[in-house]
Amino acid sequence: MSSIPLAAYLLLALILFCIGLFGALTKRNAVIVLISIELMLNAVNINLVAFAKYSINPGLTGQIFSLFTITVAAAEAAVGLAILIALYRNRQTVNVDEMDSMKR
Amino acid sequence: MLQNSWLIPLFPLLSFVLLLIFRKSKSEGTAWIGVLLTGLSLILSIGVWIAVWQGDGIKVEGTWFEIGERAITMGYEINPLNALMLVIVSLVSFLVHLYSKGYMHGDERFPVFFAYLGLFSFAMLGLVLSPNLLQLYMFWELVGLGSFLLIGFYYFKPEAKAAAKKAFVMTRIGDVGLFIGMVLLFWQVGSFEYDEIFASVRNGDISSGMLTLTALCIFVGAIGKSGQLPLHTWLPDAMEGPTPVSALIHAATMVAAGVYLVAAMYPLFQASETALTVVAIVGGVTAIFAASIGLMQKDIKRVLAYSTVSQLGYMMLALGASGYVAGIFHLTTHAFFKALLFLAAGSVIHAVHTQNIEEMGGLWKKLRLTGPLFLIGALAISGVPLLSGFFSKDEILASTYADGRYGLFWLAVVAAFMTAFYMFRLFFLVFTGKPRGDQSGVHESPSVMTLPMLVLGVLAIVAGYLNTAWFGTFLTDYLAGGPVELAHGDHHGPSWIPIVATAASLLGIGLAYLIYQKGTLSRNWITRSLPGLSNVIYNKWYVDEGYDATFVKGTKGLSKLGVLFDKYIVDGLVAAVVSGVQGLSKVGSSLQNGQVQTYGTFAIFGIVILLLIVALTGGYFT
DSSP: OOOOOHHHHHHHHHHHHHHHHHHHHHOSBHHHHHHHHHHHHHHHHHHHHHHHHHSSSOOSHHHHHHHHHHHHHHHHHHHHHHHHHHHHHHHSOOBGGGOOTTTO | OGGGTTHHHHHHHHHHHHHHHTTTOOOGGGHHHHHHHHHHHHHHHHHHHHHHHTTOOEEEEEEEEEETTEEEEEEEEEOHHHHHHHHHHHHHHHHHHHHHHHHTTTOTTHHHHHHHHHHHHHHHHHHHHOSBHHHHHHHHHHHHHHHHHHHTTSTTSHHHHHHHHHHHHHHHHHHHHHHHHHHHHHHHHSOOBHHHHHHHHHHTOSOHHHHHHHHHHHHHHHHHHHTOTTSTTHHHHGGGSOHHHHHIIIIISHHHHHHHHHHHTHHHHHTOHHHHHHHHHHHHHHHHHHHHHHTTOOBHHHHHHHHHHHHHHHHHHHHHTTOHHHHHHHHHHHHHHHHHHHHHHHHHHHHHSOOBGGGOOOOTTTOTTHHHHHHHHHHHHHTOTTSHHHHHHHHHHHHHHHTTOHHHHHHHHHHHHHHHHHHHHHHHHHHSSOOOSOOTTOOOOOHHHHHHHHHHHHHHHHGGGGEETTTEEHHHHHHTTSSSOOOOSOOOOOTHHHHHHHHHHHHHHHHHIIIIIIOSSOTTHHHHHOHHHHHHHHTGGGHHHHHIIIIIHHHHHHHHHHHHIIIIIIHHHHHHHHHHHHHHHHHHHHHOOSOHHHHHHHHHHHHHHHHHHHHHHTSSOO
């Protein structure tokens, strides 16, 4: 197989997660926030797959689990976008800063 | 007779209660209730006195309550000293009741005045009958209350209100001393009973330092009530009350309560040489100090008030100089002639409606009865031979001399000279010369007022023969039956003392005659030759001003400091806590901006911190 160590995968997942987190917390556009969340989910997927391959007893469980995660993420993205469209229709904006109705 | 002596104070109490019920009554017949009931007290008191004179005595007590082993008792006691006081108090009270019927004529609160008189008489008689210090203290305070109510009887006058408050506060300062002394005695002896206190004093159960301390504390109480230096300032101001009140309370009875207290506790004082010396010095200095102020006052009642302070100083001087009998003797004679003087002054005021002697003059012809009676009183207080004041004052001087207090002796002689001078200054200014004010409607007082004055006038002459070197020392023999061991040996100093005393008083009278009657000497020659001193005396030695500058201003300053402390430190602390909490809540609420991203950021930070802790400690908060 290849000689790429486990740490490299984990590092990649970490970087990906941090980028996703940063995007989710700082971006003003709701669509980009959703995309950032996808990035974080994918970082988790990388971890699952990497551990499935490199752990003490390797198996397929992690890979199957990541398939499930992808499915759920797709569903979640669909619901998220639907909410976003509903919101846009009501408020004519996708700017996260203006969505502070939790305070009221 | 003696078994019924507990009824004596109850008659005035009954009068107080009845008159309170009838306080709305417009009828001036209500006065007879008071007169009649105090008359009953008087009859009973005289009966008791006669019984005691024959050598009887009684002490009845019951347990009031118990503290552990110690029983606090209540009851009554008759011994020579308080039997004499009973007669003096009930007699003066009766006469003043009668006199007030005329003096208070037309007053709107006529029955209330008599009710207060009844309350006061009750308290004073109860005080005298008390067989222990605790009971005495309760009546002592009641007496103070009666005095407060009567001084402030004209409560719509601001001066009267202020005077009543002042009297209450100043005597209260003394009462604190008395209370401390009482508690110390209870601590040492375990009883408030006079008998038990005296027994332990005799047995030497109390250390000498403690004896002196308790005696001095009790003396502080006497200073307050008897208007001695330095707590004398309330007594002249108390003259704002109606004149009969001044005669009853501030001449004959309440102010004598201080002297009575010292006399009643005399074995305690005898055991401490220091205490006796303090009593003598305070008395002597007060005598001359108050007499000097009396020289220049312009208000007829204030002159008499300072004279009272001065005479009370004499009594204290006598007691301090081991002249127990002399002190009591002077108390008795003073009660009569000073009450007479006050009632006569009241009669003058009743006639001319002013208290300023500068506006009187030439009243001798108009007040044919009051004038001679006032003259009798003035002669008696000045110590002119053959009148009561001469004998008692002579005895005080003799005992002071015999006690070896020569400085105080000469002080007392000078005070006697001053007394004669200011009394006759008063007499000449009021009764002789030309009228200096409008005297159109002046007429003699009604007989209901002159009758008590006549009785007192007779007593002012004859009371002195109770105890004379010539006819017999009745009073000495009488008081020897009491609990106080009289120092035997002659109190009769050298025979030149009566001559010196007479000379001093005649000199005073003569000087007053020359200045105010003949006009040989200008009225102002002293004022002009010693402007500084006379100014100080005219302003009563600036004692009131001194108290104002130190205690009153001091208290006010302290209270201002307290206000500042409260405002800036206490309130400041509260305000700091409030603004701190408010600031914190503002920070907290600004975090709640409703934006998911902010919440998310904080959640992440939280997790990071938790993870850091786990990473650094290697576990869950171990």
